[in-house]
Amino acid sequence: DEDFERRDQRYKGQQYSHLYYCRLHKFREVLGSIVQSSLPRVPVSPILGLKDGKRCVVIGTVYKQMKLKPSILDEYAKERTKPLATASSFMHSEDYLVLEDASGRVKLVGSMIVPSNYVTGIVIAAWGQGGKDGDFFVRQIIEPGLPPQSPLPSITGKPACPYLKFRDKYVALVSGLRIGSDHCNPLQIQLLVDHLTGHLGDEQEQMLSAQVVRLIVAGNSLDVQYNLLAGQAISAKDQARLTEPVKELDIVLTQVTAAMPVDIMPGANDPANFTLPQQPLHKCLFPGASAYSTFLSATNPHRFELDGIEFLGTSGQNVDDLEKYSEAKDVIELMERTLRWRHIAPTAPDTLAGCFPYTDKDPFVLDTCPHVYFCGNQKSFMSRLVTGMYIWKLVRAISIPRFCDSGTAVMVTCSDRLFVGFQHR
């Protein structure tokens, strides 16, 4: 989590160019080595050095020119010719990709390119040749691929206690509790808490609860009533309405932190900062729960390690944005793409509103591959094993459904990354 904490970064009015530059710089090295190993005799050329017909590889950041992308300048255009786009998707058949590196830009053409699969902000290498009109005819796109992954700790090596059978450990993931909203069912949340804390069920069931070693709350735990914060003085009654959900959440968290380690991540609707990476929720919001040593307020994205297994996840903003600007079968495919691009939130400064303008690094670049990759606040529960080019890189990608809608939490075992869906009425 240290990468995602703001720490000493200060906003001094800088722009996002530093962020992009760091991103490009980092990936150029990575891609350079991949290109060298896969296409040894093809030179890497800067974009301005492209010659007609010469085959080479260019490495740069992708910019997707989208017709329907909302732009602030549209408000000033004399004629409103832009077709209306739905809020959910800005795709259009006439979108095209432009590759930009430190020297210049070039439009990518070719049938190999399917613009709907790509978004602005990823760094790729394109092998092809310069076309006549200044376009680049692409023969193959080379992505960075999954980052290196540390090997999973082997289970057999674990010295098992002679009296107990080795049992799986579970990590529980839940998101979208949305306490305070109208359609949140507090009984469901209470059932979840009761189960996790070991009250519910008979002894056998409680053994199952005992195997849960950690709970991750992946965002959107609160539903703040924004209409009350209209800028005028808030009456005492409204104040109570604003703070009631926080208190409820604190009671819920207190009950769970008394039983197991809990990590709570901020989400899009939580009272945390807006720009990614979101900083941890302040512990003054949870006076009851923060007294426990098991309570951890985490950033969004959140990375942690348990028993040698690396977990990485977000509260869903990155994937939601990708959904708007690219096409994919399902959420897991989008997550897979982010892993292949080695970047959690490629659209970050561009359309994923709010990214802190770092000057010296891009925190969303993945240097190592997690073993479990989750994404909260999705429509439904889905999970898949994502493999890299080499079979031994395996990532379990999980999309966590919104609890307020589905009543489902997810439990992941640490032994072989099986998953278990959790249903509450």
Added chain:
Amino acid sequence: MADSSSEAGIIEQLRALVSDLSLMVSYKWLSRKFLISSNVAKRLLYKFVEKYGDGLEVLYSVSGWTQSQPRSYSVKVVKLSQLEGAKALLAEGSSVHIYSIQASVPRDPALVWSPDNVQAEEFFNQPLDAVNCLRDNRFSGVSCSLVKRDNKGTVSSSAPASEKPSLPLPPKPALMKNETSIAAKASNGETRTVKQENGEGRRDANKRKEGSTTAQGSSIANLWGRPSNNSKASPPKNDSPQKPLPGNADACINALEEHENGGSSDDDITNFRRLRRGGQKRRVVLDDEVSELKEEEAASEEKEEEEEEQVISLISPEKKIEETKHEDKASNSNSRSGDDKRMDPKKKRKVLRTRIDERGREVTEVVWDTEEPESSKIEEIEKVKAPNKTAAPPPPPPASKHPASKASTSKVSTKPSSKPGKKAACGPQQGSITSFFKKK
């Protein structure tokens, strides 16, 4: 394990609760009320239902693995009628136990949860030192040894002592002390938040201090030296946050403060504004400290500052700001503590008067408008127009630069300054910083 006699006692009590008071009793509520583990509570409920279950509706909790793929673990709360159906969906080994008993099942599931919630809130609202069953999960079937709870539980005054480590220590302890001392005096929650905000103000002040003093040389040492002396000299002082500030402030600074506080002499000033302004004032003074100080004037004006500090020290909004200047003059800077508490019955108001002085500058003066007209102290505030005079206070905090918005909350607006634009010197028209926010 409760023995049978206590179990019987509990069952009897249960009967009274459910039938007479028609409460909704869930196993968890039962376990927390009678301090038994939740498994025992479930068994008790079962026995109760066997004995007295007629006329009562029972909700069952069914949990187990589902039979259908993908296999998932399901927990459901169902009525008796749905019980068999729910069990059928689950694989072998599913468990059923009573979730709650009540006279009638409410339609809204949230109502099933609310008695538990009320009970949980009661436990939650207990003082942070108390360890109760909510907080240590003692009645569950599972225990975790990792959990350690910190019982101190002071949240509000968590002014981060770890912040700004480069700040020299002497001012800080004084600040902390003042924060807590204000809390001691405060009688309502509002003031508590005020204290926090005041702490914010001070922290900001500290930040500014830090930023501005790094460039200065040996004068800094003096700056720090003096506040520390003052603060150490005034340990019994438990009111105004201005105390640790050195009394060697500039005339203008003092006047500045006085103006700020003179404006607060109105009846409708609140705690909040006053203390807040206190924080604001601190900022201003620090800035001025960084700029060159005028020691002679400072010494004479020290007493003015004490006056103002008395102003700050008033917590109750009804009391006016008063004191006798004579008493002030008599008292020394060493014995500031005595001054602060004293309240003068005589009423005074500070009035702004503008005139052109001999050098052609527009001067806004603060005059004590009381039975003793104008013979009392008159402080001068010079406009920023005279740049060579470094004693002029540099821009005060941003909120003070909005004379226009002060109209609504102007304390003393008898003679508003003729200059409508920015006044670098703060006048009473500025009112308080909150008026700026209220306007929004």
